Amino acid sequence: MLQVVTIFLLALLSLWAAAGLGLALGIAPLPLLVALTLANALVVLIVVMVGRPLCDRLLARHNCMNSPAGRVLRKYGVVGLALVSPLSTGAALGTALGIALNVPPRRLIIAMTIGAAVWSLFLVTVRGF
Numbered sequence: 412m413l414q415v416v417t418i419f420l421l422a423l424l425s426l427w428a429a430a431g432l433g434l435a436l437g438i439a440p441l442p443l444l445v446a447l448t449l450a451n452a453l454v455v456l457i458v459v460m461v462g463r464p465l466c467d468r469l470l471a472r473h474n475c476m477n478s479p480a481g482r483v484l485r486k487y488g489v490v491g492l493a494l495v496s497p498l499s500t501g502a503a504l505g506t507a508l509g510i511a512l513n514v515p516p517r518r519l520i521i522a523m524t525i526g527a528a529v530w531s532l533f534l535v536t537v538r539g540f
Contacts, residue, residue: 415442422450426497426527430534444528444535451502451527452520458506459516484512489519493526502527 414436422429426447433443484492489509496505502523509519 414438415446418443419446419450422447423454425501426451426530426534430531434534434537440535444531447531447534448524448528451497451531452524454502455506455520455523455527458503459510459520462507462510463516484509484514489514489522490526493522494529495526496523497527497530 414433415438418429418433418436418438421432429447429450430443433446438446487495492505492509492514496502496508499505500508505526506519506523509523510516514522
């Protein structure tokens with residue numbers, strides 16, 4: 412149980428590191444999958460709750476949709492952001508980017524959680540090979 416809690420806490424910072432450590436410790440696939448997904452979902456919720464009001468104040472004068480990240484979001488949508496960010500930038504940074512690009516919070520939370528679950532499932536499944 413302590414190992415799963417450790418993995419959960421590490422997954423708050425890095426999905427890659429937490430998945431690797433969980434696999435190295437030999438944690439069963441289901442508890443590992445749940446810990447990775449829930450930790451990333453928690454990070455997304457915290458960033459949305461704290462970041463939205465802050466972002467609204469800081470970016471009131473800027474149009475982020477003309478930035479390179481904004482162009483990527485327009486091209487691939489929230490689903491693209493949710494599938495790329497858990498492993499590239501991390502859930503927290505990906506969520507902050509979505510907030511800065513005015514993605515509705517509910518849509519962002521759902522998409523980012525699904526993206527984290529997909530990558531968690533992939534990383535845990537790789538364990539069998």
